[in-house]
Amino acid sequence: MTDPTLKEAGKRFGYAMTCDMKENYQEAYKHYLATTMFISSEILKRSSSQVWCDNKTDKLLDLALKCVEAAKQINGKQLEQEDVRSQLSNSLLSTSTSSTTASSNQSDAPRPVNNTEPDVKTADTEDTDSADLLSILDSLPDVPANKPGQKYQKPLNRSATLPSLRTSSRDDTPTGPGDSPSGNVPGTSKTGPSKKTCTLPPNYFNQHLPPNYSSQNVPRRGSQPPPSAHNPYFSSPLGSNLGGTLNSPVVLKVSPMDQARQKNAVLAAQYERRAAQGRVNPRWRLDLARAQEENLNIARELEKTLARKSEQRKQRLEQEALEEESEERSVGAYEAILYSKTEHLRKFALTVREYDTQRRTPADTDFADLPPGIRIGKMESTFSRCFQDKSHPLSTAVGNAQYNFYNRIVPLNKKIFMASTKEEKAALLPGIQAEVEAITSDVSEFVSNLNVVLYRLYPIFDCEEGWVLVQNKLSDMFYKPFLAPLLETYNFLKEEEMVIFRKYLAQHSGDKIQSFSSIKQRYYLGEEPYKESVECLLAITETSSPITKFKLLISFAETICSCVKDFYLQSGMSEEEATDLSCLGADDLMPISIYIITKAGKPELLSELEFLNDVTNMEDLNGQEGYCLATVQSTFANIIYREQEKLTSSNSDGDHS
Numbered sequence: 001m002t003d004p005t006l007k008e009a010g011k012r013f014g015y016a017m018t019c020d021m022k023e024n025y026q027e028a029y030k031h032y033l034a035t036t037m038f039i040s041s042e043i044l045k046r047s048s049s050q051v052w053c054d055n056k057t058d059k060l061l062d063l064a065l066k067c068v069e070a071a072k073q074i075n076g077k078q079l080e081q082e083d084v085r086s087q088l089s090n091s092l093l094s095t096s097t098s099s100t101t102a103s104s105n106q107s108d109a110p111r112p113v114n115n116t117e118p119d120v121k122t123a124d125t126e127d128t129d130s131a132d133l134l135s136i137l138d139s140l141p142d143v144p145a146n147k148p149g150q151k152y153q154k155p156l157n158r159s160a161t162l163p164s165l166r167t168s169s170r171d172d173t174p175t176g177p178g179d180s181p182s183g184n185v186p187g188t189s190k191t192g193p194s195k196k197t198c199t200l201p202p203n204y205f206n207q208h209l210p211p212n213y214s215s216q217n218v219p220r221r222g223s224q225p226p227p228s229a230h231n232p233y234f235s236s237p238l239g240s241n242l243g244g245t246l247n248s249p250v251v252l253k254v255s256p257m258d259q260a261r262q263k264n265a266v267l268a269a270q271y272e273r274r275a276a277q278g279r280v281n282p283r284w285r286l287d288l289a290r291a292q293e294e295n296l297n298i299a300r301e302l303e304k305t306l307a308r309k310s311e312q313r314k315q316r317l318e319q320e321a322l323e324e325e326s327e328e329r330s331v332g333a334y335e336a337i338l339y340s341k342t343e344h345l346r347k348f349a350l351t352v353r354e355y356d357t358q359r360r361t362p363a364d365t366d367f368a369d370l371p372p373g374i375r376i377g378k379m380e381s382t383f384s385r386c387f388q389d390k391s392h393p394l395s396t397a398v399g400n401a402q403y404n405f406y407n408r409i410v411p412l413n414k415k416i417f418m419a420s421t422k423e424e425k426a427a428l429l430p431g432i433q434a435e436v437e438a439i440t441s442d443v444s445e446f447v448s449n450l451n452v453v454l455y456r457l458y459p460i461f462d463c464e465e466g467w468v469l470v471q472n473k474l475s476d477m478f479y480k481p482f483l484a485p486l487l488e489t490y491n492f493l494k495e496e497e498m499v500i501f502r503k504y505l506a507q508h509s510g511d512k513i514q515s516f517s518s519i520k521q522r523y524y525l526g527e528e529p530y531k532e533s534v535e536c537l538l539a540i541t542e543t544s545s546p547i548t549k550f551k552l553l554i555s556f557a558e559t560i561c562s563c564v565k566d567f568y569l570q571s572g573m574s575e576e577e578a579t580d581l582s583c584l585g586a587d588d589l590m591p592i593s594i595y596i597i598t599k600a601g602k603p604e605l606l607s608e609l610e611f612l613n614d615v616t617n618m619e620d621l622n623g624q625e626g627y628c629l630a631t632v633q634s635t636f637a638n639i640i641y642r643e644q645e646k647l648t649s650s651n652s653d654g655d656h657s
Contacts, residue, residue, distance in 0.1 A: 003056045005042045009035060009063055016067070025074050032071040039064040256306070260299035264292040337397055337453060338446045345453070352393045352457055372465070379460055379469050386454075387477065394454075398478060401446050406482040408439055413485055416492045429493070436489050440614040447474060448617065475545040483544045483611075490607035498603040500643050501636070509601050518591035522581065525567045530596050532559040537600040537632075540608055546615055549608065553628040560584065560592055593635040609633050 016031035039060050046052050254262075271288050336344035386394045412432055419425045454470050455462045461470050491498065508515070513524050523529075536556040540549050565582035569575060584592070597605070612629055613621075621629065 009039050029074045032067045036064050036067045256299040256302035260295040263295050337449045379466055402481045409485045412489050444615050475547040480544040487607050490610050494606045497640050500640050501603045504643050505601050508598055516595050530563050533596045534599050541604055550625040557628045
């Protein structure tokens with residue numbers, strides 16, 4: 001809640017400032033003092049109460065100090081004017097006296113002196129009450145122009161009240177008739193008073209000159225003022241127009257730091273002026289330094305904020321420009337399928353329909369009534385028509401996608417090839433990993449969206465047989481151009497594990513099944529056990545279709561059980577007993593899988609499995625394919641973990657020895 005006393009004092013102070021700005025200085029001076037007396041009486045009343053010192057009292061004291069400072073400025077300015085008028089009257093009096101003396105020498109009759117001394121009131125003629133009040137005000141401490149923690153107050157403009165007197169080009173010393181070329185008193189003429197009046201003391205103007213003032217910067221009459229760094233309304237490009245007329249002022253946006261420096265310059269000038277007048281308090285120097293540093297700190301924070309907002313605005317504008325450019329340019333078929341925006345897909349679908357119409361392709365609308373064999377053949381012919389014809393929009397989209405992915409993969413392999421040291425390869429690893437993940441994600445998204453596009457454009461595929469056919473054919477066709485370089489990047493990512501696995505193969509690739517102690521004896525199965533499973537693993541590296549690779553993984557798991565069952569059936573065991581033995585648990589399946597992977601001897605399988613894991617959607621990994629993939633990956637992880645433990649233990653033994 002606002003203090004009524006503070007509110008009333010603020011109103012009075014505001015009225016005094018209004019009078020001050022209207023150049024009614026006597027009224028302003030009176031109200032500044034009245035406000036000070038009002039605040040003093042209120043604070044005196046509070047001093048007798050229990051709560052005599054609080055924040056409101058502190059604010060009242062600050063306001064009283066401001067009133068005293070404003071009154072002192074008005075009084076000091078009036079004293080300066082009185083000094084000027086006193087010098088003016090003395091000058092006129094001396095010149096008039098000399099003129100009277102000269103005329104008395106020419107004529108015997110005495111002539112009265114026409115003393116036209118202006119009726120001015122000097123500091124010596126002040127009344128006693130005003131002198132006493134000034135002495136009381138002078139005894140009060142001055143208020144710094146910029147109090148720390150307080151907003152900077154603009155100094156009152158009093159230049160409008162300066163006497164409108166022109167400086168004379170002659171010396172300040174009054175001269176007699178003999179010294180004047182015309183025999184007249186300087187500043188007068190035969191026809192009447194001259195426009196030029198007496199000379200003001202030079203120190204008067206020196207007190208009101210701005211900092212870094214130079215007489216060379218003063219323009220001649222009729223010329224334009226030169227652009228100045230201190231002029232906030234004109235900028236330097238106006239320098240070329242100095243000889244002409246300014247059409248319109250150019251506003252210069254002053255930076256926060258420049259504003260702070262200007263404020264600090266004003267504060268320093270005020271301090272120096274007080275120091276020159278002998279009104280210096282030792283703590284004012286610290287207050288000045290604190291206020292200047294505070295202004296600079298605020299300006300620095302403002303510049304940081306402005307720079308941050310400018311950068312954000314620049315980024316936003318660049319992003320908007322890119323979005324507008326991407327919307328304006330024609331989106332290709334590859335981008336339309338990959339990003340699957342409704343508008344772009346609609347345009348692409350219209351392009352495909354228009355192409356089929358021009359080629360007079362029959363509409364596949366009556367496929368439901370066809371026999372299964374004929375329907376499958378019709379599906380295959382439709383698929384071949386879409387992708388074997390290079391001018392077909394779908395074939396163009398697939399070709400653009402393959403080209404895009406290949407051009408994204410090859411630079412990665414070049415970086416890998418150029419990295420020769422372990423440090424360079426370690427520095428490349430995070431970037432290559434992120435880029436490979438982005439590429440495989442786009443590949444998976446593109447293939448999935450392409451399947452949906454085919455189902456929508458050609459209803460003949462929108463059935464179970466059509467889904468299987470489209471997925472298999474796209475998988476066989478799409479990955480072949482860029483799979484080999486992509487697997488090279490996976491080899492780089494899996495290099496450490498592949499090195500460990502190669503060392504393992506060098507030691508155990510020739511071991512027989514009996515050397516694997518974890519495998520139970522009943523699963524040894526003769527001379528070349530689990531040969532079909534080994535062939536399934538080897539075939540994974542020979543195909544480019546992810547669907548085919550998953551099928552081989554499933555066959556790998558199934559052939560392990562079938563090899564056990566067939567071996568015991570050939571041994572004369574009943575089918576029921578052979579079936580029971582072929583139902584392997586995880587404890588039996590893991591050692592057998594280790595043996596089969598060792599016999600396959602393909603470290604590249606690590607990259608193949610990682611590629612399948614990245615390129616397949618999570619929903620597709622919840623079935624049998626995901627289980628078989630996890631089984632083989634865990635088998636590789638088991639082998640590598642055991643080999644790392646062996647290397648660690650051997651290194652520790654070597655250190656102890």
